[in-house]
Amino acid sequence: MEILSSYSASTIKLGLAAAGTAAVVVFALRRIAKRKGSGLRVANYEKNMVYLFNFPSCRTIVSISPFGLKLETWLRMHQIRYTAIRKTYVWSRKGQIPFVELNGQEYNESNLIIAELQKYFGVDDGLSEQEQGLARGLEMMLENQTVFSYFYYRYVEAAREFVQTWEFSGFLLRWVLYRFFPPGFRHRLKHHGIGRNTVPEIYSMGFEDIRALSRVLGSKKFLFGERMTAADCYAFGHLAQILYVPVDYPHKQFMREQTPNLCEYVTRIKETLWPDWDQLCMDNLLGSNN
Ligand SMILES: N[C@@H](CCC(=O)N[C@@H](CS)C(=O)NCC(=O)O)C(=O)O
Ligand SMILES: *[C@@H]1O[C@H](CO)[C@@H](O)[C@H](O)[C@H]1NC(C)=O
Ligand SMILES: *[C@@H]1O[C@H](CO)[C@@H](O)[C@H](O)[C@H]1NC(C)=O
Numbered sequence: 001m002e003i004l005s006s007y008s009a010s011t012i013k014l015g016l017a018a019a020g021t022a023a024v025v026v027f028a029l030r031r032i033a034k035r036k037g038s039g040l041r042v043a044n045y046e047k048n049m050v051y052l053f054n055f056p057s058c059r060t061i062v063s064i065s066p067f068g069l070k071l072e073t074w075l076r077m078h079q080i081r082y083t084a085i086r087k088t089y090v091w092s093r094k095g096q097i098p099f100v101e102l103n104g105q106e107y108n109e110s111n112l113i114i115a116e117l118q119k120y121f122g123v124d125d126g127l128s129e130q131e132q133g134l135a136r137g138l139e140m141m142l143e144n145q146t147v148f149s150y151f152y153y154r155y156v157e158a159a160r161e162f163v164q165t166w167e168f169s170g171f172l173l174r175w176v177l178y179r180f181f182p183p184g185f186r187h188r189l190k191h192h193g194i195g196r197n198t199v200p201e202i203y204s205m206g207f208e209d210i211r212a213l214s215r216v217l218g219s220k221k222f223l224f225g226e227r228m229t230a231a232d233c234y235a236f237g238h239l240a241q242i243l244y245v246p247v248d249y250p251h252k253q254f255m256r257e258q259t260p261n262l263c264e265y266v267t268r269i270k271e272t273l274w275p276d277w278d279q280l281c282m283d284n285l286l287g288s289n290n
Helices: 002-036 066-077 110-121 129-157 159-164 171-192 199-217 230-244 250-258 260-273 277-285
Strands: 050-054 082-086 099-102 105-108
Touching: 050 066, 066 082, 066 110, 066 230, 066 260, 099 110, 105 110, 110 230, 129 159, 129 171, 129 199, 129 230, 129 250, 159 171, 199 230, 199 250, 199 260, 230 250, 230 260, 250 260
Parallel strands: 050 082
Antiparallel strands: 050 099, 099 105
């Protein structure tokens, strides 16, 4: 008994030391990746081609980054020519994924990228001022609250299952990540604020957001009517995470039971703009694009 418990205590210590070391290595790599980023990632760029840096794909979703998926969906919606570079270790100079390069310049922070590209390519959603106000509110709801409600599930409660879908990462990195994510995200979400609430409260905040979105959509084709707008790309980027990442988010059940209009809507956007979805997931898994 004595021997057993001291054995397991030292295994735990060893495990913690290994995880600690690995965490330091991950941070160091990120620092290096950032520092290296003083120049362009794509040196021989083609004029007006958007080079989009996004996460690699999983078996069932083109990008596990809701921000990356939103941006890529937006580029497709406007038929803007882009090249996707799907890697986990190329970060913007601000230290984030996604980001883009266009005509030799980096653009970063997905919402700012969309605003800049909207100007550059002269594309406009044609919304009234009131609609613009509503769109802004919905975007911020999704990106500053809803996302953290479902992130709590995938990075804290179900980190192990979630990381298993990261077939693009090596076994060792996945092992480190699934131990590293729960404490890391608990800390991060506590600072955000949502993490100070009880788990049922964290989830129900997300549910109420989803319900609000469902009410805005109603029986319309898209959030603002017949025509798809940037707001639909935001919604798709997040809702696709809930529906297509194969982990049992409570939000998934909520959507299936309470907001069937949103489920149909996500399918509609996927079928319209992503006819190559499954093919892309498979190709990227096979490494042709990583
Ligand atoms: N608000 C940012 C969020 C992007 C973001 O959080 N990306 C994650 C990956 S999905 C990331 O880069 N995380 C690293 C970090 O936050 O330092 C955006 O919309 O571009
Ligand atoms: C972020 O993108 C903007 C363009 O929107 C660019 O001017 C700026 O240099 C970028 N920031 C960094 C740190 O590269
Ligand atoms: C809230 O949204 C802004 C703009 O998209 C983003 O930069 C910021 O990181 C978000 N806040 C949190 C706590 O994630």
